[in-house]
Amino acid sequence: MSLLQKLGVSAENLAPEITGKYIGKPISRVDGRAKVTGNAKYAAEFNIGTGILYGYVISSPIAKGKITAVNARQALSQKGVLNVFTHENVPGLAWFDRSYQDQDAPPGGSPFRPLQSDEILFSQQPIALVIAETFELARYASTLVHFEYEVKEELNVGLELNLYKAKKPKKHRFPVPKPRGDAEKALAGSVVKIEEAYYHGYEHHNPMEMFASTVIYGDDDRLTIYDKTQGVLNSQSYVKSVFGLSEDEARVISPFMGGGFGAGLRPQYQLYMAVLASLELKRSVKVVLTRQQMFSFGHRPATLQKISLGASAEGKLQAVINRCYSETSTFEEYTENVVNWSGQMYQCDNVMLDHKLVPLDLFTPLDMRAPGGVTGMYALEVAIDELAVKAGIDPLEFRLLNYAEKDQNLDKPFSSKELRECYRQGAERFGWNKRNPEAGATLEGNNLVGWGVATGCWEANQMPSRAKAMLSADGKLTVSSATADIGTGTYTVMTQVAAETLGVAMEDVLFKLGDSVLPMSPLQGGSWTMATVGSAVKLVCDQLKAKLFKMAKKVENSPFGNSKEEDVVFADRCISLKEDAQQYLTFTEIMRKSKVNYIEEDTTSLPNMLEQNEYSRFTHSAVFVEVKVDQDLGTVHVSRVVNAVAAGRIINTKTSRSQVLGGIVWGISMALHEDTVMDDNFGRFMNTNLAEYHVPVNADINDIDVIFVEEHDDIVNPLGVKGLGEIGIVGVAAAISNAVYHATGKRVRDLPIQLDKLL
Structure with a gap:
């Protein structure tokens, strides 16, 4: 066979x-025209009002040490240069030495605080911000700021060079399962076995759009912040915590994002820099990172996995051992779900998994598309292939032979x-x-x-999320949630769900996102946005349907007087009987006869955790x-x-x-x-x-x-x-x-x- x-x-x-x-159909992006015509604006493209200032970040040339002297006099003497912010003149802030409280999965430890100390923790660390009337002037003036350093000779970089410092994390975001069976004994008794090491180095996200923040300073001292982020509420929470602002004082907007891949999960330092300068100077400020500076914050961590697999002569897995070593910074413990896949993917009764961290003098790693999964599955799937070859079994057949039910x-x-x-x-x-x-x-x-x-x-x-929906008397539906569209098509799929659920044309639906004044939603990451925000959109539209049907039943001479919601169909901006499509009322007619101009609902969608x-x-x-x-x-x-x-x-x-x-x-x-x-x-x-x-x-x-x-x-x-x-x-x-x-x-x-x- x-x-x-x-x-x-x-x-x-x-x-x-x-x-x-609409659901299940290959529908083109509703925001496609805006993107190809240039009408879609990104964080650095908002120029509201006049007199916006530009910031240029100065990065540290050393990786470890201290700043011993700063001389900004020559830069400040340039006409049009307003300020040079360094650790010497940045005012005290609202934050304390605590972990970020505004993320879905913060690493443990003490987060890096820009311009709060003379200490240098990693190469390209932001150490100053030059503010000027033009970007070109700010960049030129940055070359006139002079620093002196005390360089620490002991520098720990390179994962494999520092394996002897490996330690278990104090708190793992993805707890490693306890051993099952006796993997070492099973490996020793296996007829076919492999024991190999698998490595991949640092990777950087490198989306096309640079990280940027444009802060518009309002007459009422309120900030409107256009930020490149995968979660406007995350950026807002960060700004509130750091600068002691209220929600009304810091509105964050991010309608479009030119790629994130996880780099926008944590607020990046240009956000802090732009808000700091705007508050101090009481002016609108824009800060955009350079391509080189895009390499100065999180990255996929370098990881070494030592995998041992054992199988019977017939190819049945008998032992799985995966010992992982991955990098973190010296000030935070960043963990990923790397080894757990090795105990889940294939049927095996003897499994031992371990994950240790190696602290290095680098910035903290950051979630990058399929964090941990793409790393762990790479090593496991190559090891499985090696074992299959050694057993003389087709690699696909080997996987089926050890299929986990x-x-x-x-x-x-x-x-x-x-x-x-x-x-x-x-x-x-x-x-x-x-x-x-x-x-x-x-x-x-x-x-x-x-x-x-x-x-x-x-x-x-699936995560908790909220959504709001408003149906006007002309049949137009507006649905909103503070989620993001980082290029994945969120605008489009949410429009599909809303149109399908309520029975209106997609052209009659407007989906709003990327604004901190909109209903709560989590970061766009983890591949959970459709499951999370989509469920909230469906729920709020279902609630609109129920409200509209209740109104329709009360209309004089209503054809639905004795009907239940399951007896009717919502389609083409009408409610009609399933058994007799000629018996119908339009949405407009229902609201006009009910003497309302619109109806709305605001709801929270929660995962059914019990199930x-x-x-x-x-x-x-x-x-x-x-x-x-x-x-x-x-x-x-x-x-x-x-x-x-x-x-x-x-x-x-x-x-x-x-x-x-x-x-x-x-x-x-x-x-x-x-x-x-x-x-x-x-x-x-x-x-x-x-x-x-x-x-x-x-x-x-x-x-x-x-x-x-x-x-x-x-x-x-x-x-x-x-x-x-x-x-x-x-x-x-x-x-x-x-x-x-x-x-x-x-x-x-x-x-x-x-x-x-x-x-």
């Missing part, structure tokens, strides 16, 4: 369920898991049954051809990759990718596909391109530009095929959706690594896979 027969592949592919007039970490069933179907559909589309099992045996011209597979997994969470906590909730994928490796030069090209994703209900097949495509491209980048190079002597990242920090370009990307596998889940949230922002990247780097091995017979265990590692 062939592998595809074992998988149960048929000639017919299952398509995701298309439900409703429940989450052993939590001892809970999955709310839904169509991973088998992901394997089946992905294998069929890719043509996996034609794979030659021998590594280095397939040649096409001068290229060695390799095929690899890996599994992807990411959390399917959800009974299950393990995840999105799954199967990634198949073809690579071509030049056998003379060692260059690697990804020629084909098939990614089959089971993510519950798909709201918009176009924007969803775009999210997965973007994740795949970044997975290719992680595997082959991205590498922030550290000078261990100076503690400085050396390639802080997009010429030397390599990311893929069009020529690096070829055929990408995305499959959405049908999956029904009524546990995860009322919409039955699972997030797609992060699942697209998970597993891609591992599949590429496995394909490179299949092409060349050479196993590379540290990313990125550069040509010198293959020659």
Whole structure:
């Protein structure tokens, strides 16, 4: 029996369920025209009023030490330079030495406070802000500010150089499961085993839009802050805490964001700088970071994983051990969910996991698309491939042989898991049954051809959120929530849900976001926005429906006098009987006869924790990759990718596909391109530009095929959706690594896979 027969592949592919007039359809972005015409404004593009000032941040050239002297006289003598803020003249602030209280998942420790001390904690630390009437003048004046330093000789950078300092975190954001069984004993008794180390270095987010804050100082001393952020309420909370302001005194707006990838989860230091200067000078101020300064705050942490796997001669997993070492700063303990995947993804009764932190003289790492997941799954999925090869079993068949029917970490069933179907559909589309099992045996011209597979997994969470909806008598619906759209399509999918739920045209719906005066929502991150804010939008529109129907029943000669809500249909701005569509009332008629101009609702959507906590909730994928490796030069090209994703209900097949495509491209980048190079002597990242920090370009990307596998889940949230922002990247780097091995017979265990590692 062939592998595809074992998988149960048929000639017919299952398509995701298309439900409703708008939900499930490939609808183009409602904000698309604004973006391509330039009408969509970003944080640095707001110039309200006259006389706005410009700030330029000065960064420290040393990584560890103290500032012993500051001389800003020459800069301040320049006409048009208003101030140079340093630790010597910044006033006392409202904050104390405490952890951020305005994040969903703050790291422990004492957060870095800009301009509050003469101490230098990391290279490129912001040490001054020059304020001038033009950006060019501020930048020039920054060259005239002179600092003297006391440099500390002991500098600890480089993860592998400092492993001896590794320690368990005081409080892990993602507690590591206790050992189950006896992994060491099971490993010793395994017929087939591997024990290897897997490494990837620092990665930086590098979205196209620089971090920027424009602070408009009002006549009433109130601030309107246009900030690049993944959560306006997070930025507002930060500003309130730091400067002792009220909500009315600090409004934060962020209607569009040119990429975040996690870099905008924490307020970045330009926000602090701009607000500080605005309050002190009582003027409007704009601060924009440079591309080089975009490398001066959080990054994906360098991580080393030592993985040992053992299996029986038949390929059954008997032991899993994953010891992880990742970097953090000296002033905070940043943790990720790196090792837990190793105890969850495959059936195994003997598992031991450990995660230690190595404090380095760098800024604190920061969540970066699929934080921990893309890291942990890379190492695990390459190790699984190695074990399968050693056992002489097809890598896909090996995964099926050790398929986990429940989450052993939590001892809970999955709310839904169509991973088998992901394997089946992905294998069929890719043509996996034609794979030659021998590594280095397939040649096409001068290229060695390799095929690899890996599994992807990411959390399917729902958070509390609020939404407000107002329906006017002309049938126009306005829905709002303080969530963000960081390029994922939030405007569009929320409009779809609102239009579908209430039965109006999408053209009649206006969805508002990115303003701190709007109803509460969490940060846009963790792939939870559709599940979270979408559920709130559905709930508030359902409540509008109930209110409207109650009014319709009271209308004189109403056709719904003895009907219940389940007896009617909301469509085309009308309510009609299911059994007799000719019996209807328009929304306008109902409100006119009820003598109201509009109706509105404001509601809070909460996850059903009693039900959800009974299950393990995840999105799954199967990634198949073809690579071509030049056998003379060692260059690697990804020629084909098939990614089959089971993510519950798909709201918009176009924007969803775009999210997965973007994740795949970044997975290719992680595997082959991205590498922030550290000078261990100076503690400085050396390639802080997009010429030397390599990311893929069009020529690096070829055929990408995305499959959405049908999956029904009524546990995860009322919409039955699972997030797609992060699942697209998970597993891609591992599949590429496995394909490179299949092409060349050479196993590379540290990313990125550069040509010198293959020659």
